[in-house]
Amino acid sequence: MSSVPMTAIRGRFLDIQNTVAQARDIHDQVRYVEDGLLLTENGKVSWFGEWQQGQHLVPEYIQVEYYPDQLIVPGFIDTHIHFPQTEMVGAYGEQLLEWLDTYTFPTEIQFSDKAYADKIAQFFVQELLKNGTTTALVFCTVHAASVNALFEAAEQHHMRLIAGKVMMDRHAPDALCDTAETAYQDSKALIEKWHGKGRNLYAITPRFAPTSTPEQLAKAGQLKAEYPDVYVHTHLSENKNEITWVKELFPEQKGYLDIYHHYGLTGSKSVFAHCVHLEEEEWDCMHDTDSAIAFCPTSNLFLGSGLFPLNKTWEKQVKVGLGTDIGAGTSFNQLQTLNEAYKVQQLQGDKLSAFESLYHATLGGAKALNLENILGNFNIGKEADFVVLNLKATALQTLRQERAKHIEDALFALFTMGDDRNIEATYIYGQKAYAQNV
């Protein structure tokens, strides 16, 4: 990537310094700098600390961007989202399998048209930025054109996106089906074209076990073996009817996850969306293979899929990130997603602290994507993706924030009440890519 100008940001910073093994350890890793300075060079953090200590490092020719009243946190990471479903958020009345047939497949058929895919990809990337999301793991459609459209849109902002072509050769309309062989060939060509180009990364993306024949899953596994560095992204154990169907379709395998495992699709760069109803052995397999879960609270509630047991990820030492799962999910916004995550925990008698929420939305999400060494906090050398938050975007928020007892309370109120109005600016690779007031 060509050189990116230096930037100097002054303001109130909050991040999590290191990944942790248990939620109770997060508190010790919270780094709160009330008057801080962040310097970026070539898109990476080159210095971070107290303004007092760092101000002399700012070259005279650089204008400091000062946010005295805001809170600056690392960019939000969305570990599961479908860009072609942007236009179908809020589709009424169905649970997963009927929702796919009634709303999703007809919507996705449109993406054979590159011009249409371009239009929605532009809107999608803009919506991510508007919501402070700087990295996402994204489903496209079965059409290669949809992948090209998305990566081209992401490249315009130097965004780090992971995405892939859906592989799907049965139980869907003909217009949305590939074959085991064309899925393999098309995915391979897209990997060669996009994986590691700029900040783009590729994910092998079988939609879910019911829409792939065993032959196609074998081809997906062959691709992963040929390109071990690429990701695997799919759905797992979201809905009870889905699980019953999967067990009928694959009687040879021990369970749902065992199908993916059998075809070589588990691993430290594999992300499984939902995992609401995992069995004990499946939790063990997730741990043993270092696979990750995308927790999608707004989607799991909207489709009536169930309550994801977040605490089990700590107990079983399984990586987890937050996913919006647009368009089954109801918001692009990670603040709203955390608001619902908190309620999912409450319904199970569990708590979700503000700092744990911040962890999942930033460094923990990076870890789920195997990117914790380059994303997720302000450590020197990390890629400089961050969000400037206005904690007082409405009259009610102002009233509440003026009574906040400490930063954790202020953060919790933001996560409960916040939405895109709180995203004042989003920086990608050290550069301002979105500002609410321009």
Ligand code: GUN
């Ligand atoms: N399972 C298979 N496809 C999908 C999808 O598009 N959305 C969700 N939420 N679950 C799925």
Ligand code: ZN
């Ligand atoms: Zn999904």
